[in-house]
Amino acid sequence: MNQEAKQGRASNLAKLAALCCCLPIVGCGGSSSPYAMVKASGQVLYEDGSPIPAESIMIRFDSQESAIDAKTHARPGMATAGADGKFGEVTTSKYADGIVRGKHKVQLSAADAQGKPLIPVIYGSAQTPIEVDSSETPFEFRVPRP
Numbered sequence: 001m002n003q004e005a006k007q008g009r010a011s012n013l014a015k016l017a018a019l020c021c022c023l024p025i026v027g028c029g030g031s032s033s034p035y036a037m038v039k040a041s042g043q044v045l046y047e048d049g050s051p052i053p054a055e056s057i058m059i060r061f062d063s064q065e066s067a068i069d070a071k072t073h074a075r076p077g078m079a080t081a082g083a084d085g086k087f088g089e090v091t092t093s094k095y096a097d098g099i100v101r102g103k104h105k106v107q108l109s110a111a112d113a114q115g116k117p118l119i120p121v122i123y124g125s126a127q128t129p130i131e132v133d134s135s136e137t138p139f140e141f142r143v144p145r146p
Helices: 004-027
Strands: 044-045 055-063 076-082 104-111 131-133 138-144
Touching: 104 138
Parallel strands: 044 138
Antiparallel strands: 055 076, 055 104, 104 131
16 A cells, blocks of 8 residues: 555544544433433442452442333443442433432442452342432442352
8 A cells, every 4th residue: 555545544544533532422412311310429348348359340220210201211320330349420321410310220240350250140130139219329239249
């Protein structure tokens, strides 16, 4: 490939990268949730209060609110806890907008470097035993060791 073709290709790739960066802003910037939102934060620990030895813990808040209509359902709130188990900036529709007001089933998952679960797998499923109300934030989730 000659130098001119390489420069043209690099220019096209730069334009494509810029477009990809702008699309999320244009595509989602104007939307807002039809549900009332509540900021949420908290911590995930083992039952004995010790930290879970994971680089990160994935947290999913599944709203139990009814759908507004056939096309409008509450989205789940998502967060990641750091090595200390603390989380904030829960995102449902926009970054750090919180969770839908009301009751939630909470799913948790974490694994070690080899992929071995550090939290019992039921906590990462729809059958999770953790249920909370948004008014209880900040949350403290305590789970047994697997």
